[in-house]
Amino acid sequence: MKIISRKVVKTHIISGFLGAGKTTLLQHLLQQKPEGETWAILMNEFGQIGIDQQLLPQQGGYEVKELLGGCLCCAGQLPMQIALSRLIQEKQPDRLFIEPTGLGHPAQLLEQLTEPHWQSQINMRVLVTVVDGSRLQDEAWVQQELFQDQLKAAQIVVVSHADMMTELDQKQLEQFKNEYLAYIQTWLLAENGNIQLEHIDVAHQGIQRKIVPLIHIQKQLNSTEDLPVIKQLPYHYVESSNGYTVAGWKFSKRWQFDFYDLLDALCEQKDWLRIKGIFNTNQGWMSFNFNPENLNYKSAEESIDNRVEIITQHNRDWESFETQLLQCRIDRSENSQ
Template identity: 40%
Template sequence: MSKYHAIPTNIITGFLGVGKTTALNQLLQQKPENETWAVLVNEFGQIGVDQAALPNEDGLHVRELAGGCICCALGPSLAITLTMLIRRSNPDRLIIEPTGLGHPEGIIDVLQGISFEDVLDLRATVCLLDPRALEQPEVVANEVFQDQINLADVIAINKCDLAEPALVEQAESLLGGIFPPKQRVIRCEQGNIPLEMLDLVRNGELQAQFPEAHSAHDHDHDHDH
């Protein structure tokens, strides 16, 4: 794919029910008119719920990766789907949105692998966080949840209009103490993330604590609708 070069690429992560699809739609509404974007989303159940929610218009190519989690279907399936999407759309930007139980590490590995090293320019990974999750010990203890935060360059504390202000402040305080530090911790409502967050340069020092976390899960997991 030598004619495609350094396509700015972002991964949008976040745990179940955090509002990733809404955030993705908000970002798509900010797409410059003269740009073509490619979006790879996960399939949800038998019908692509997200596919229906996402517009497929001029300058926008939306593809779902059928057959379960992007992170479970890693390797050939993800690489082939990405290659086809890039060839079809020749995008100015690529956005990947895995399922809420998706571990980002494997996706990052594929995007930085030899097949795509000259094709894609992996920029900031954005993780949405619902501050109310801090009150759910089973979520806080979840290794995928923790690594979505560990591997993110930008954390968007979402649903600030629904959470208690004290919880939002607690989330901000906790995230402010993480090392390596996040490039941005922002507050947002209804997934409204400023477009410029996508162009922040990725921090190559971010590491997963639990790279095997996803594969340990029962693959019957419910995906976030």
């Protein structure tokens, strides 16, 4: 009986906001395919008409599969699982690129593809997020939660349209590098998407991030049992990467906080590098963006939840901070989720 060995396929996720330059980057990466290899591309477009596929190489050595309608990043997307499995089994590519829609949350897709089920089939490389360097001054664009979530999911960021960046864009980029220093390992400047494959062909290293109940709820659980992993609000998490620690909390958008109590609680914190949050307050929705030089806060659009993150290089008493946060809450009903 002949045993057929199955390839473990090097797999790249190329994410990025709408119009960031993902397909242009992918075109340049595909030009670097060695002769004799087969590369595959799985593309996801939110609409029902596929366009980007027509921009990719149509000659031999490339296998392109499109998923139209919806977002393959969302949890439980069976069509993505089926399409990806078929693409790998039928085409047996040497390398695979996945381009989710610009409206997608790549962290969810990465979570799916690093599950044990896929480890015998794919060799996950670092997640790449593309940002348009010429739009870094567009506050309405860069302040969107989806844009920020895509950045936090990345280990490498490719800054497209680098040749069009102004001095203000360059200054904003330096601020982004400081703001996301706990998440992003490498920033690459690209003119017309021109990046060498070797610069992104790096093994993915998972970040330990466990979403658990709020700390005061954890204390009520049996200390001999593992903490339950949860998805619903409210929850708390701590993750470490690159020598930094990020602690975060998310609460239901229905929870309302006293603005001045909350501002006092945030300003009283010590030994932090960044504090970012958005809250439903009695002064309306407010965003907070603190760094050691500036404590900025302003009115914000309604968010999908209340959230806050603190980046630090020191051990902290997170229970004390959580207690301060909860004391700022106005509607104290435990059932108002």
